[in-house]
């Protein structure tokens with residue numbers, strides 16, 4: 001086979017795989033309820049679409065600067081200042097084709113062979129794979145109650161440690177770090193000069209009075225160590241538009257732009273104009289959506305706690321729940337013996353026609369991830385099906 005070892009080692013995204021499988025079953029006429037997708041089920045707001053249409057009609061349809069148009073960089077800088085308390089100059093902001101692309105480029109920029117990147121578990125599926133693609137070594141940190149303490153962080157540091165990945169609110173757990181927890185982690189990063197990738201894609205999706213804090217805003221030292229990543233994808237229901245961005249020290253930002261210039265050339269010109277309109281929007285719009293997510297969160301968590309006999313607490317942010325299926329390990333569900341979350345999800349899909357993602361690629365094979373970015377009606381019916389399916393476990 002002529003395929004490189006690097007490509008052969010790469011795991012496909014399990015979240016995209018389950019979503020594709022559910023779609024294929026639906027195309028065959030099978031009525032599947034999907035809890036796999038990591039995207040809001042709301043449409044992109046009209047004023048954002050209008051900005052894109054205006055971009056097309058005015059001929060804004062050509063290559064742009066690799067790292068993004070100045071107008072969008074300014075809107076991003078303004079957003080970081082307004083919402084996150086970090087002042088970035090235009091040269092300290094870069095635009096990419098979604099947060100996933102930005103994060104990919106960051107690892108390319110930071111990792112030399114053998115460099116270690118610390119990733120607290122559970123984690124978003126793409127971090128370890130992207131670190132490996134950059135010839136770095138992902139080093140997983142086991143956590144307590146879904147959050148890494150400063151002590152756990154310090155214990156994992158070696159002379160090869162280059163970077164820590166933080167993701168609050170977290171996909172898949174919904175865990176939200178408090179300011180105090182982040183300050184303690186920041187102190188360790190400063191002491192050992194460890195770079196931080198702070199993935200803040202879900203910053204606006206918070207419940208129960210939780211607040212979002214950006215570690216790069218705490219002091220000058222942390223600002224110099226942190227690359228703050230975000231996107232319009234989750235906040236504005238714009239997952240398909242592919243616009244993400246980062247703020248950080250100019251040298252790193254410039255290197256990220258150079259990688260973009262040699263890979264995608266630039267993010268889509270039309271989507272960049274739409275992202276400007278998104279970042280200038282009133283947050284009332286997002287708040288309404290979060291209220292809706294909150295209602296769904298309560299229904300889904302209440303039902304799952306009961307049928308999975310589990311007490312994983314409610315997620316404090318994001319639109320995911322990551323319950324344990326330990327109760328069913330080594331038991332027979334739908335005439336199959338469950339050994340891991342992969343078995344459990346296969347049974348759910350085949351017997352209950354419910355798509356959920358196994359926790360395995362998120363770093364925990366005894367849990368499953370369900371997204372509640374789907375209608376209340378789907379949630380109620382999905383929970384009924386799961387309860388019926390696991391009710392026969394023996």
Ligand code: PLP
Nearest residue numbers: 038098099100124171231233244
């Ligand atoms: N970071 C996290 C934690 C995510 O969950 C996702 C998407 O699921 C991304 C980054 C990528 O976002 P985007 O769609 O902007 O590439």
